[in-house]
Amino acid sequence: MSAADIYKEIILDYYRNPRNFGRLELFDIASHDTNPLCGDEVDIQIKVGDGKTIEEIKFFGKGCAISLASASMLTELAKGKDLEWVKQLSKEDILKMLGSPELGPSRIKCALLGMKVLKTGVYGYLGAKLENSED
């Protein structure tokens, strides 16, 4: 499968009609990152339930079909999951979610931007929680 084969119906659909796109009114986690190489931007907001589950999740940003579809699909996957689940997420999981395209090193970064933003946010939240509990 070549890199261009990633542009299947489903990816284009998520690009043009991204699920969970927008902002939450109340959230516990907000995380933002950019891909300096191409200027893609992704923001993710999460409302945490019981201090441990992803109760609500939304994202917004701008970028290519791969970065936006990947971020959108990831929010669907993450909704309802335990925060600990985010820690286990790997590059392979994201590529599998996208249908295992053969992406070069520069486009892989687009595919993984959403995961990076999600992990940064969740790690920050869990870290702060740990610190508070030690006080």
Next chain:
Amino acid sequence: MVQSESLDLEKVRADFPILKRKVHGKKLVYFDNAATTQKPRQVIDALSEYYSNYNANVHRSAHTLGEEATEAYESAREKVARFVGASAKELVFTRGTTEATNLVRFAWGERFVKRGDTLVTTLMEHHSNIVPWQLLAKQKGASLKFVGLEPDGSLDMASFESLLKESPSLVALTHCSNVLGTINDVARLCAMSKKAGARTIVDAAQSVPHMPVDFSRIGCDFFAFSGHKMLGPTGIGALVGKKDLMEEMDPFQGGGEMIREVFQDHSTWNDVPFKFEAGTANIADAIGLGAAADYLSSLGMEAVREHEVALLKYALASLSKVKGFHLYGPAGEGRRGGVLSFNLADIHAHDLATILDDDGIAIRAGHHCAQPLMKWLGVPATSRASFYIYNSYDDVDALAAGLEKARRIFKA
């Protein structure tokens, strides 16, 4: 196949070994020339010959190899200087345009820019002609101001003139925008700046490789370009500067080669240009750049420009027929260099580049090291196709077909 007649395209293409390679099984169509150009056999051979036959350090060795290397290095300086209408005594070899602008920042800026000064650049600059001045302004307590643009991407003359009224100490301008392709009338702009008392630096990285350019006629104080964008190796470029001004300036880096005498408590400096070339020079790549200047001179820069104008005309006609094709920058091939920045429907530039790459077509997608300009355009990224001597109408046809294919894939 109809072609422009200014260059013998078949002969030119045969000089570039890389054009024989396939990308994803397709013929390579290389349209990323504003980023870096491919290298002809003559340049590759010059590098290999230096390393195989007369590799030695320059200026200090009294043996045969040392003398041959010095002779080749200095003759490269003469060739490159002649190529841009400058004297060899005012040409400093640098790593490229970025090192050249930074050299001016340190060697000129540290001494001559004062607190409260105004530095002027434009919204269409590459980061290499913005960030050094930002750093200089911050260090000195000066302010950096930007000349605005007209809606078509040409320089806003009213904005330029009003900034000149602030008596800036420096005006930093590009000769040809690496994004919009806009060609600025730098001779006129430099004359106006000089009248306002400003020193001038022209970023010629996108003009020297593509059209006849003459430093002495532009009348600027400094002028910078890169070798790898004009068929030469990476890691070599030049700063050309007015000799009397460069003599007044402080050195850039300290070390070997740039000194005349060193004592425990002070040193004296070598003559310009050697004062600005500390350490062992990039000898091989300078010689390679000399070979590139020879190659372009043999084609003739008028012919190079004519070839690109013909390609531009052909491309503008053919690509604008593609539904959803949106071009940035001045209309008409006469006012722009061989650079086309565009977007296609709602397809992001990176997705387009990936689809084209599948067919062996190399374009650039992104902000092109010109983020203030991207903000002005109101887009996060553009696609950019940039031409050079080995590109053909067939290449343009391949690009047009690639855009149609992208539209089909994206159902745009």
